Amino acid sequence: MELPAGWMMAPLSDLVPPEGIFTDGDWVESKDQDPEGYVRLTQLADVGDGFFRDRSKRSMTSEKADELRCTFLQEGDILVARMPDPLGRACLYPGSKRPAVTVVDVCVIRTGQSGVNNRWLMWAINSPQVRQQIHSYQTGTTRKRISRKNLEKVELAVPPLAEQHRIVEALEGHLSRLDAASVNVKRCTTRTDHLWSATLNSVAEGVLPGRRVTSKTLYISEVAEVSGGIQKQKKRIPIRNAFPFLRVANVARGRLDLSNIHEIELFDGELEKHRLEHGDLLVVEGNGSPDQIGRAASWNGAVKNAVHQNHLIRVRPGNLLLPRYLELIWNSPLVINQLREVARSTSGLYTLSTSKVKAVKIPVPSLQDQMALVESADTWETCTSSARSSLQHASARSKSLHRAILSRAFTGHLVPQDPADEPASVLLDCIRAERQAQGGKPKRARRPRKTVTADAPPPPPASSTLPSTTAVQQELPL
Incomplete structure (x- = not known):
């Protein structure tokens, strides 16, 4: 692929500065968990494709997390699922009132203050281009997975930092409108199902236009x-x-x-x-x-x-x-x-x-009334079937548009390039120089210096990104 001006190809591991992290979650066994514990244990089920699902109810004590030297999550950390489905899906950790850690099958990436835009990186990992690379690195027969070492090798087309901010703003605006349209499609599908259920109920009650059968x-x-x-x-x-x-x-x-x-x-x-x-x-x-x-x-x-x-x-x-x-x-x-x-x-x-x-x-x-009820129901079935077909087409179209928007965002076709932007090579050179000055590769784990308690949760992150833009939800033609 020919890169736009100011862009540069780089492996995922090169995008994390010294103050960031690139590590697997922690090996937490069932015996280490405690339903009354204060520390939340996030799991694969929490990692959605671009969004945090918030499904896990597992916990552990602060003392056990300290004993296992767990890596504590911070708001804005990127969580990458190393197992399907889909493999390599990523989301941002939204933060919590409670301290949280995650399991070993989830990779944690923290971009720090001097790294790339974390929201841009999260969406880039979810793009078709990167997802295809992740698929090529997968291993296993019955349970597919990708190792962190292979995840580090995945190549990304990195735009200038200023353009990363513009991409995130435009991308999330488009996706917000698309999500709103998808919600409407699901709502209409549910209403169609309710309409058909009401039609069947009318058959059971013997209701025909203008009369009720005996x-x-x-x-x-x-x-x-x-x-x-x-x-x-x-x-x-x-x-x-x-x-x-x-x-x-x-x-x-x-x-x-x-x-x-x-x-x-x-x-x-x-x-x-x-x-x-x-x-x-x-x-x-x-x-x-x-x-x-x-x-x-x-x-x-x-x-x-x-x-x-x-x-x-x-x-x-x-x-x-x-x-x-x-x-x-x-x-x-x-x-x-x-x-x-x-x-x-x-x-x-x-x-x-x-x-x-x-x-x-x-x-x-009577057979005559049965025939009349069948004819009435079949008329409604034709209508509901046509509606379902249109809604299924709209749903498929929505998924295609989602992939297309992500693809355009990470090939330089979503927002215009600005010649005044500092090239991505400058950012990558700075990260590389900082790492060399501090001994090489990004950290693979950070362990708490003291026991985490309810009165002393992990400090808030210093984000390198612009504030997220609130997109206006509106109808999107499908």
Whole structure:
């Protein structure tokens, strides 16, 4: 990449002056923690992609932190996650009323007074260019990670210090507006979900424009055939045949996902007994979650000679039920609430059985009224599906814009260059000279000189950055 005037390539380790630090967090084991301790233990879960998540509730005593010679965090420190997801994400530590340390899988970077702008460096680490380098340095098979030594090797395009301040101001302004737009997209998505839930509730209540239908409340066992599926055992004797085998993963609420269908070998008579028919409702037996219990979708006959596993319960509607009406009513709040009650167990898990499904009660209007309710619901589904599609596109667009803004910021295309700016080489030369005068590389750990107590928290940092700009949130066209 051709660098703009005044910019310079440098490894991450060259950006930390002698008074700064570049170190891993501390090795704090479970036995070292104390829920009543005064020192907060920040963890990987606290490190977001550009923001501090504030999730960890772990603590330790001041005495234990002093005994382990922990590195205490300061407001404005950059926290870099050395494990996914995503690997290498970075945020600024916002400070706390309590002293805080962090775990060994989080790298701490402090830029000090004479280093680069810490906010600029945090966003640079999160940029696509740097994230790609971090990915190339990752190691491990099941748990990917990057070592601090490899993190030090990551190369950054460093602009003049004055331009770093301008980049931060412009970048955070753009991202603030983009975040506001993303919040609106999420809010609209939630409202769309609520609208569809209200539509299903109207079906359950028999509400049509201008009237309410009359229905009978019947048990499922009175209007449908309920049966279990096939258990896929390791010791099933092969009979040299293979049939499509639907699993829990193939059934979402109100829709089927047939992108990955397994196969199973069947014994004589099993295909005739378990073969799915168009309109069969497949009900998820349970996965322990009250939100997902009993989710169901109608089989559409897309695959010939399909059967289903024993964790799916088949509900085959009789002459009094339209398959589409059954699917709508089953996924309505009326039935979902019933399922949660009957599926709850003393162990805290939520599971169903064929007997529990048979005991579910549903309103059964005439076939003509069922058809009218289905047509009304399908009209609303068309609207909500179109809205969801637009919102998904907007969400994807938002993520693309976020990456594009970060990419432009760190290639010199976000703000104009000023020939009067002192080149980045001057700043890097000063850092290098200061380090050589004090013995070489930046510190890898700083240990407290005395025990940290509630009355003596770590001193506030001397920030090298300009005050952050408060961006005005406004609509951003997606």
